[in-house]
Amino acid sequence: MQSSTLPTSLLKALRHVMRPLVRLMLRKGVTYLVFADLLKEVFVDVADREFRLDDKAPTDSRISLLTGVHRKDVRRLRNTSDPASSTLPENITFGAQLVNAWTCAPFCNDAGQPLPLPRLASVGGERSFDALVAKVSTDIRARVVLDEWLRLGVVRLDEQECVHLEAQAFVPQKGFDEKAAYLGHNLHDHACAAVHNLSSEGPAFFERSVHYDALTPMSVEALREAVASEGMQALLSFNRLAAELEFRDLPSLEQRQRITVGLYFYTEASDPDLPTAPKP
The missing domain is CATH 1.10.10 (Arc Repressor Mutant, subunit A)
Known part of the structure; x- marks a missing residue:
C-alpha cells in the first residue's frame, strides 16, 4: 500500500509522536539502522499475535504482506520476541x-x-x-x-x-534502567488507550488533556505546582480505591485485568507562529 493512500492525518500524528522518541534515541546512540531492525521485530510480532484469521497462526507470506517486511526477515524474526520484556522488572x-x-x-x-x-x-x-x-x-x-x-x-x-x-509514587529519581522501564510501561499503556479510542471499538477509555499556548513562565510554574500537588492527591485516591477493590476481588474466580491510571505535565516554548490571544 502506497503512503499516498493512507490517512494523511494519521501519518502526521505518527510523525509528531515519533519526534521525542527519536530525540531520545539520538541522545543515547540508537541509530536509524538499529531502530529499523527493532521496528521490524515489532511489526512481525504484532502481525503474528494480533492479526490472525480464525485464531490460526499466519504464514510467513501473510505476515510479509501485512507488514511489508521481507519474508526472509519474517522467518528470522518470528517468535524471537520476549513477552516478559513488556512487563515491569x-x-x-x-x-x-x-x-x-x-x-x-x-x-x-x-x-x-x-x-x-x-x-x-x-x-x-x-x-x-x-x-x-x-x-x-x-x-x-x-x-x-x-x-x-x-x-x-x-x-x-x-x-x-x-x-x-521522596516521591509519592515509585518513580526513581536516578537509575536509568528503572526510569526506562517506566517509559516503556507508561507510554505503551497511554498509546494503547489512545489507539483504542481512535479505532472506535467498544467504550472509550478516559484520555483527556488541557492545553494552553500563551502562558508566562510564572503561570506555568503555578500550574506545575498545582498539578504536582492536586494531581498526586488524585492518584493517591485512585490507588487507595484500587487496593480496596483488589482486596475485595481476591475470592473471585473471574479473569483478572490490569489497569494503569496516569497523569502528566509538560511545557515548552510556544510556536512563534501560533496566535497568542487568550482563550475565552
Missing part, C-alpha cells in the same frame, strides 16, 4: 507494592500521606521501615531495599534515622 513491581503499603495504615496519616518511618523496628515497632518491608515480603531484608531506594533517590534518610518517601 520485579524490583519495580515490588517497589510499587511497598509504596502502596506506605499509603495505608499504620504507615500514613489520616489523609493517606506516607509518614517518615524510623528505619529500625526496635525504634518504630509496627510503624517502622522494617515493618513496612516485612508487610510486603519476609524474603527481602529491609536494609537491602533501603540501600537500593537511596541509590535511586526514592527515599532519603534524615539525621534521626527516619526514612522519608
Whole structure:
C-alpha cells in the first residue's frame, strides 16, 4: 500500500509522536539502522499475535504482506520476541507494592500521606521501615531495599534515622534502567488507550488533556505546582480505591485485568507562529 493512500492525518500524528522518541534515541546512540531492525521485530510480532484469521497462526507470506517486511526477515524474526520484556522488572513491581503499603495504615496519616518511618523496628515497632518491608515480603531484608531506594533517590534518610518517601509514587529519581522501564510501561499503556479510542471499538477509555499556548513562565510554574500537588492527591485516591477493590476481588474466580491510571505535565516554548490571544 502506497503512503499516498493512507490517512494523511494519521501519518502526521505518527510523525509528531515519533519526534521525542527519536530525540531520545539520538541522545543515547540508537541509530536509524538499529531502530529499523527493532521496528521490524515489532511489526512481525504484532502481525503474528494480533492479526490472525480464525485464531490460526499466519504464514510467513501473510505476515510479509501485512507488514511489508521481507519474508526472509519474517522467518528470522518470528517468535524471537520476549513477552516478559513488556512487563515491569520485579524490583519495580515490588517497589510499587511497598509504596502502596506506605499509603495505608499504620504507615500514613489520616489523609493517606506516607509518614517518615524510623528505619529500625526496635525504634518504630509496627510503624517502622522494617515493618513496612516485612508487610510486603519476609524474603527481602529491609536494609537491602533501603540501600537500593537511596541509590535511586526514592527515599532519603534524615539525621534521626527516619526514612522519608521522596516521591509519592515509585518513580526513581536516578537509575536509568528503572526510569526506562517506566517509559516503556507508561507510554505503551497511554498509546494503547489512545489507539483504542481512535479505532472506535467498544467504550472509550478516559484520555483527556488541557492545553494552553500563551502562558508566562510564572503561570506555568503555578500550574506545575498545582498539578504536582492536586494531581498526586488524585492518584493517591485512585490507588487507595484500587487496593480496596483488589482486596475485595481476591475470592473471585473471574479473569483478572490490569489497569494503569496516569497523569502528566509538560511545557515548552510556544510556536512563534501560533496566535497568542487568550482563550475565552
